[in-house]
Amino acid sequence: MRDNKIVIITFIILVTFFTGVALGEPSKKDEPISVPEVKYSFSKLENGLEIFVFEDLNVPLVEVSLWYKVGSLDEPEGLTGISHLLEHTMFLGTETLAKDQVHNLVKKVGGYNNASTHWSYTKYYEELPATNLELGIAIEADRMGNLKINPVEFQREKEVVMQERRRSIENNPIRSAYEEIMATAFQQSPLHHQIIGWMEDIEGITVEDINAFYRQYYAPNNAVLVVSGDAEPKVVTELAKQYFGDYRPQKIDRIVPIEPDQQEERVLTIEKMIKVPYIIMIYKLPVGNHPEMTSVEFLLEILINKSVSRVNTELKQKQEILLDAGAWVSRLPISGYAQVILIPSSVDKVTEVTEGFDLELKKLIDNGITDEELQVIKKSVLKELVFAQKDLRSFKDIIIEGRLNYNDPDFYQKEIKAINDMTKEDLIQAAKKYFVQTNRTVGYILPQTN
Structure with missing residues (x-):
């Protein structure tokens, strides 16, 4: 489009897949939450x-x-x-x-x-x-x-x-x-x-x-x-x-190169004309309709995105070495990725923030998550889906993307089932499998020294 806004990450406002609506206390029962089907x-x-x-x-x-x-x-x-x-x-x-x-x-x-x-x-x-x-x-x-x-x-x-x-x-x-x-x-x-x-x-x-x-x-x-x-x-x-009706179909050839398995962590440092440093981590993931991808998204909510997340609570509120943080998953018809953005309070806190993030991830894996954490996020996400359906012209995009990306216009219903069926163990398993250093690239964007 003339003023086309290409889908490139913006780092000042950290956009996440989930919006984190406060829902109050979780129910005592982990009851399935239904989302009505969209008729078309x-x-x-x-x-x-x-x-x-x-x-x-x-x-x-x-x-x-x-x-x-x-x-x-x-x-x-x-x-x-x-x-x-x-x-x-x-x-x-x-x-x-x-x-x-x-x-x-x-x-x-x-x-x-x-x-x-x-x-x-x-x-x-x-x-x-x-x-x-x-x-x-x-x-x-x-x-x-x-x-x-x-x-x-x-x-x-x-x-x-x-x-x-x-x-x-x-x-x-x-x-x-x-x-x-x-x-x-x-x-x-x-x-x-x-x-x-x-x-x-x-x-x-x-x-x-x-x-x-x-x-x-x-x-x-x-x-x-x-x-x-x-x-x-x-x-x-x-x-x-x-x-x-008179147009003829074409033979559609698609050749998608296979990304080789990553064997070790990749690290690069880039100096730019900026005032505060950024840490960007890219973790490789499977195709977007892989059954573990919903667990990955929920994991990032608990670890980073919620205001009471592990990273925010420890690094931002307690230690005060982090200005902001955010993470989300790019789910695609090919192997995608998870993206973590950390904004340290100063250049001399970059290493401390990196190590602090890794420690919070390890603690989550070692100690697990609570029933309350999981249930609150489940309700939050499903409630957002219910509200989204009220704007049919917007919600239809979710359905069409499901059709184009996964040959399944009702893919969102499978997501709802995956959310309801999700367990704490699913999140820990996803963390162990994908959030390892040999599967990530870390970019440090630092203010120019001169």
């Missing part, structure tokens, strides 16, 4: 296009979105950033719509449109009055089959993306250091590069490269059409047949 309609065209409709008659609005199962993870060496650059290119016009015409058509009816690129998918969407449902579907169908690239406009847009990279990474001391840490942690995996790509690769991408990538992945059998809001499923399906 599903259909599929003969060419492979999948259609999800989340009907909500409360407001006369619709969101039409087209999700392509292609993102940064699919980029070959030398073409990093091509998914994001193609996203920009999709706004430059088609055989039937001139540059900016899509935006103007949507704006004319009081709507809004944009797009975003992620690790495993690229999403385009229009928010429209319900009476303009057909417009949104027609726009996305046109862009799927009729992209037209003007070389001059393409070069101009490439400069926009390169400037975006300069602004978001190269001129940002923390993000540029983070990029270096991730590239050290992952040797062969596509996670070696950030979603926006390496600058030299962006510079080298040609119109021919973009067209080839577009033809390979922007096909009906590699896309999901999602409509949420005031729209009847039958009407959506008929419009999809009308506008997408």
